[in-house]
Amino acid sequence: MSRSATIEGLRKFRKKLLRERDPWHDTSRRFRIRRFAGPECFLEHLEGVRVAHLTDLHVGRVTPMEVQYDAASMTNAGKPDIVVISGDFVCHSQVYLDDLTEVISQIDAPVFAVLGNHDHWAGAGPVREALRRGGAEVLDNANTTIHVGHQALQVVGLDDAYTGHADRRAALKGLRADLPVIGLSHIAEEADALWEAGVPLVFSGHTHAGQITVARLHELSVGKLAGHKYIHGLYGSRGTDDAKGAVYVGAGVGAAIVPLRLGERAKREVAFFELGTQPGAFDEHHGEQEAHPGRIPSEKTKERRAQAVLRKQQKRKRRNGNGNNAGFNS
């Protein structure tokens, strides 16, 4: 048997083992699987639609590929109808784009994605292409309608707000008020305005849950220092008597700089949402949490973040020497 056939055989065997685990109670392999229901306003539109949420894969040298494959296998084991991924697919370069394509192609259900700050820093075009090669639909300030059996669900994707690429008006254009809708935004604080626009459930990432949650250090690092209102998990409201809306911030799969994750809330995560199910119908990881005070970034900060993308783009062009940023950079 050739080496590649042996590797493929081992990969299939591992996939089979993972599939045979109970996806709701699998606490091994450094992951947590978290499960939620709602929101209530979907009860009249949807029944039994399961969404899997992944975020911050950061495919690259910091996060082992076996972790990425585990995330894909656990996602498949939950048998979602759709998978949403809320940005930061790469770390700092375009070196691992083929690996990204490979990971995305392992996911069985239709995948919808938005980009994050790291994707814009590394080069948004090639990251988009890698995702599309893997079978994902990238929603750059756009929306689409999918069908699960006879049920229609709209998905709105907001491009990354951290680097100044979010265009809410474009993302919401043509959205139908008579159909249920979920939103994707790398930055969770964008949910506030998406709720106002009639998107009652938003999936986000970016924070990695702080990565160190012992002694509530994540509340200091992500909340106080970085100024986020939404750090990890569920915030807002899923009830119909409070028209606000909910946002779910995933803890993520990978990391861009330090692989360390310490504390229960910091564990790598695959989250499942049962749309068309009443919140409280089953045990959830936690209920809606109080938002932190947060801090709106100043105009100066926004400008600095936008400039960082341009600077990195120029650097890539200089390295490639031909103005073509589709080449592989380190």
Ligand SMILES: [Fe+2]
């Ligand atoms: Fe990230």
